Amino acid sequence: MAAMAAAAEPQPHYGTFGQRLQMYGLTTAMVLGTKVPRCAIPSLVPLLASARGWSAPQQAMLNSAFFQGYVLTQVPGGAVIQRYGAKPAMVLGLAGTAAAFLISPQLSSPVSVGVLLALMGLCQGPLGPGWSALNVAWMPKGSIEQTWALRALGLAHTMSPLFAAWLVPRLVRLGDIGRAWKVLGGFATAVTAAYALLARSTPPPAATASTITTASVTAPQQEAKKDWGEWGILAVPAVHSFMGMMIGEGSASLMVLQWAPGRQQNGLFHQAFLSSRVIVLPRQTRDKHT
Numbered sequence: 445m446a447a448m449a450a451a452a453e454p455q456p457h458y459g460t461f462g463q464r465l466q467m468y469g470l471t472t473a474m475v476l477g478t479k480v481p482r483c484a485i486p487s488l489v490p491l492l493a494s495a496r497g498w499s500a501p502q503q504a505m506l507n508s509a510f511f512q513g514y515v516l517t518q519v520p521g522g523a524v525i526q527r528y529g530a531k532p533a534m535v536l537g538l539a540g541t542a543a544a545f546l547i548s549p550q551l552s553s554p555v556s557v558g559v560l561l562a563l564m565g566l567c568q569g570p571l572g573p574g575w576s577a578l579n580v581a582w583m584p585k586g587s588i589e590q591t592w593a594l595r596a597l598g599l600a601h602t603m604s605p606l607f608a609a610w611l612v613p614r615l616v617r618l619g620d621i622g623r624a625w626k627v628l629g630g631f632a633t634a635v636t637a638a639y640a641l642l643a644r645s646t647p648p649p650a651a652t653a654s655t656i657t658t659a660s661v662t663a664p665q666q667e668a669k670k671d672w673g674e675w676g677i678l679a680v681p682a683v684h685s686f687m688g689m690m691i692g693e694g695s696a697s698l699m700v701l702q703w704a705p706g707r708q709q710n711g712l713f714h715q716a717f718l719s720s721r722v723i724v725l726p727r728q729t730r731d732k733h734t
Contacts, residue, residue: 456585457647457649458581458582458583458584458647459582459647459648461589463647463648464582464583464589464593464647466642467578467582467643467644468582468593468596468597470638470639470642470643471575471578471597471643472596472597472600473635473638473639474534474537474538474571474635474639475597475600475601475604476600476604476607476635477538477541477631477632477634477635477636477639478537478538478541478568478571478632479600479601479604479605479608480604480607480608480611480628480631481541481544481545481608481628481629481631481632482510482541482564482568482604483604483605483607483608483609484608484609484611484612484624484628485506485507485510485561486507487608487609487612487613488612488621488624488625489503489506489507490503491616491621491624492548492549492557492621492625493506493554495621496552496554498554502554505554505558506554506557506558506561509557509558509559509561509562509565510561510562510564510565510568511565512562512565513561513562513563513564513565513566513567513568513569514565514566514568514569515565515569516565516566516569517565517566517567517569517570518569518570518572518573520569520570521533521569521570521571521572521573521574522570522573522576524570525570525573525574525577526577529577529645529646530573530574530575530577530578530581530645531639531643531644531645533570533571533573533574534571534574534639534643535636535639535640535643536567536570537567537568537569537570537571537574538632538635538636538639539567539636540563540564540566540567540568541564541567541568541629541632542629542630542632542633542636543560543564543629544560544561544563544564544629545625545626545628545629545632546625546626546629546630546633547560548560548561548625549621549622549625549626550622575597577645578645579594581645581646581647582646582647612624615627615628
């Protein structure tokens with residue numbers, strides 16, 4: 445009887461292999477279109493600040509401005525994605541990135557650039573929950589395909605900082621600092637258009653009535669009431685993100701500007717400091733530069 449019940453139970457539908465392959469490609473492009481510009485900020489901000497005459501503390505705050513917005517929308521973004529699907533969040537993250545990089549070089553105030561980068565962070569905050577929703581909806585669980593798809597997307601995440609550090613100096617050498625911002629903004633714009641036109645939050649309905657979508661399978665789970673223990677678990681990564689991103693990014697940027705002024709245009713050197721996320725300057729060092 446148990447075997448018959450298991451056989452009769454509808455199975456999730458993940459679309460055809462061609463449809464999944466298209467989504468893997470679009471999601472990889474989304475990762476590159478949002479994370480490469482984000483990782484280029486520590487290399488581009490010192491150059492823009494040098495041209496505008498901004499101080500070292502202002503540069504450090506600009507480097508952390510993105511994360512001040514990013515940390516605020518991760519949990520609320522997950523709730524929005526649960527209701528409306530992952531695609532709107534992905535498009536918003538890409539569009540916010542494109543707008544920030546296309547507009548920032550035109551601004552002369554560090555406050556204006558900081559607000560724009562914070563808004564970019566607000567737009568990118570839901571990308572993590574959105575990626576998780578796409579994983580649930582599209583990747584066949586426990587298959588070799590899921591393993592390799594996750595590896596490929598993980599490689600895109602890992603290589604984005606290195607690619608940004610390699611790319612930015614070469615873009616700057618081809619023209620002024622504004623051109624580097626605009627090239628990355630144009631790339632994000634192209635990915636935004638492709639994702640908006642081609643991507644789907646969930647696979648299309650199956651051809652037979654015996655299969656149902658992942659969204660239908662998980663609906664009862666989505667309706668289940670969250671207990672306080674689950675919300676307590678959510679608070680741990682939220683606090684970690686707040687402390688690591690808001691404090692660590694700005695502090696590490698200021699360290700680079702103070703201790704390596706002759707090398708601050710080296711993207712790899714600058715990015716190595718920012719990758720730690722938890723460096724906090726001694727009080728006397730902060731006081732001297734603020």
